[in-house]
Amino acid sequence: MTRVIGNGRKETRGTQILSSLTLMLLLVIALLPSAYCQSNDRAGIYSTPEPQNLGILQDSIRSYIKSASYERGLAEVADSAKSFIESRYTKVKKPAIVLDIDETSLSNIEFEYRYGFGFNSKLWNAWVKEEAATAIKPTLGLAQWAASHHIAIFFITERSQISRNLVADPTVVNLEKAGYPDWKRIYFKNSRTISTSAFKTSARKEIESEGYTIVANIGDQYSDLVGDFAEGKFKLPDPMYYIP
Ligand SMILES: [Mg+2]
Numbered sequence: 001m002t003r004v005i006g007n008g009r010k011e012t013r014g015t016q017i018l019s020s021l022t023l024m025l026l027l028v029i030a031l032l033p034s035a036y037c038q039s040n041d042r043a044g045i046y047s048t049p050e051p052q053n054l055g056i057l058q059d060s061i062r063s064y065i066k067s068a069s070y071e072r073g074l075a076e077v078a079d080s081a082k083s084f085i086e087s088r089y090t091k092v093k094k095p096a097i098v099l100d101i102d103e104t105s106l107s108n109i110e111f112e113y114r115y116g117f118g119f120n121s122k123l124w125n126a127w128v129k130e131e132a133a134t135a136i137k138p139t140l141g142l143a144q145w146a147a148s149h150h151i152a153i154f155f156i157t158e159r160s161q162i163s164r165n166l167v168a169d170p171t172v173v174n175l176e177k178a179g180y181p182d183w184k185r186i187y188f189k190n191s192r193t194i195s196t197s198a199f200k201t202s203a204r205k206e207i208e209s210e211g212y213t214i215v216a217n218i219g220d221q222y223s224d225l226v227g228d229f230a231e232g233k234f235k236l237p238d239p240m241y242y243i244p
Pocket residue numbers: 100101102103104219220221
């Protein structure tokens with residue numbers, strides 16, 4: 001249907017529908033609560049595109065960690081890893097799993113909160129020496145299950161070995177305090193000249209050269225997981241930092 005309106009333009013059925021929609025939209029906007037009014041207050045303020053504000057981002061990360069979402073994500077990945085290991089470990093020679101340490105086996109949320117997600121190596125080493133990191137529970141459960149099924153556990157970590165005496169090293173003591181069962185070996189990176197993924201891949205290669213089959217490799221960074229020498233690769237959530 002077409003009709004002529006005041007200024008001589010023809011109004012079609014389509015424009016009538018559009019007018020009705022515009023009216024409805026205006027009504028909805030008028031009824032919106034204060035959230036809309038707040039952003040409406042910013043109308044007329046000149047600005048340029050900018051990335052997400054750091055303070056707002058930190059609040060959303062804290063909310064995510066505080067909510068059940070982070071814990072749920074960790075449990076979901078650990079459960080998937082366990083199902084995969086269960087389907088494979090009786091079929092391979094010398095089954096093994098590889099675990100990263102930070103935000104995979106041990107949680108450093110207390111350190112992250114203490115320094116507002118900032119990092120420097122002096123503060124980090126002091127934190128490691130506190131031996132206060134708590135277990136990531138789904139990973140601890142997986143490690144305990146693996147140990148009870150005679151699956152070898154290897155840790156490969158970005159951390160450095162601090163104490164010459166391995167059994168007194170704060171990372172080793174912290175893992176024991178957190179309840180981790182007997183493991184075969186820990187590989188510390190100890191070097192800034194090799195990339196994380198190259199270091200971790202070469203450690204896995206060495207493990208497999210000893211006859212082990214790494215059924216699952218579990219970490220919170222993609223750099224823990226890229227590369228060969230693992231049948232299954234499992235990435236835990238980590239909203240706090242990124243290691244290339
Ligand atoms: Mg990590």
